[in-house]
Amino acid sequence: MAAPLVDADYRKEIGMARRDLRALIYSKQCAPIMLCLGWHNAGTYDAKMKTGGSNGSIRSGVELKHSANAGLEIAVGFCKEVKSKHPKITYADLYHLACIVAVEVTGGPSIDFVLGRKDSLESPEEGCLPDARQGAKHLRDVFYRMGLSDKDIVALSGGHTLGNAHKERSRFESLPWTTDPLKFDNSYFV
Template sequence: MEDKLRHLLTELYKETPCMPIVVRLAWHDSGSYCARTKTGGANGTIRFSPEADFGANNGLGIARNLLEPIKKAVPEVSYADLYQLGSVVAIEFAGGPKIPFRFGRKDLPQEKCSPDGRLPDATKRMPHLREIFSRMGFDDKGIVVLSGAHALGRARKERSGFDGPWTSDPLVFDNSYYQEILKEDPDPKLLRLASDMALLDDAENRKLVELYAADKDAFFKDYVEQHVKLSELGMMA
């Protein structure tokens, strides 16, 4: 099953470069996790209303629709696994690291949709990001490392109210996100959210940003570790 899924996902990305939105879909499914109540997580409920209709999830129906023919071709895969595998194959396809993947996420029913407000607000800085990410079980390093996924993709006015990509090549997964947020003379065509610039607020976090900007391998190594954790949130619950 894994080989077939990887093949179908790779064919999709060759035809339609939707890697960024699939990465966002997977993260918005799993990022609803609450470690205290053991609710939310990578469980496929993002495809149901009301979760699908939360403002934070605007546009993600596009990713779900693109993945649906693959679910039809391999019905034994859960949506939760398909979204997460879609994300790791997307990152690898875009030049990022190879991320280990385990199957076994269960799809939960519509009644188990996560409540609204569990995903981060892009207009806020570290205190808010800490509150959101610590609920999932991440520390500051997790926030700094996972934000590097904004090397991929862009914001769209009609989806989030923001506009533009973070990097000059938004279909390539590399460490350029960190290089861009450190620039004193930012490229006006590129996006910087308050939540991106928040990574520079604390000296320790800034040091990490500087390390990742200078050393792609160090970023990839830490990214793999944090992404595996993100992709498995709620998996064992």
């Protein structure tokens, strides 16, 4: 699919989708899974090959079934509700926007949103996302593939301030990462 025409109408549609996402995330208390959707959609990026990344491919049946994406069909379903009201918006922009709104709704910083991502259904192979059970070398290999540094890895880990571990999704015990899994703050690092 070609990149969307980013004109005044598209920008207006993004603004309306942002409001709908804000209401949905607040009412369903689904900020953690929306943050996870945005990260897992973007986390397949390969800096050398210039492939993967925030392109909406996570909605494909193949990629959604990757073990790291267990449970994300919930977030994809929530986004379908918003997409049905705003069909002009690409899935790539919608998933990225949902992630940003999730951070904002939970008290995190306001994040600039650069729109105009194009959709793809080309899924990467299984194993592109980090698996904490494989240790530090694996985590570095995955993040370095994305072009990130050790400092970036630490900063991104702070996203775990939102949400709980769900044994059926991550295979980690069902515990909150922090005392308030719906508040974006520095407590994960503490």
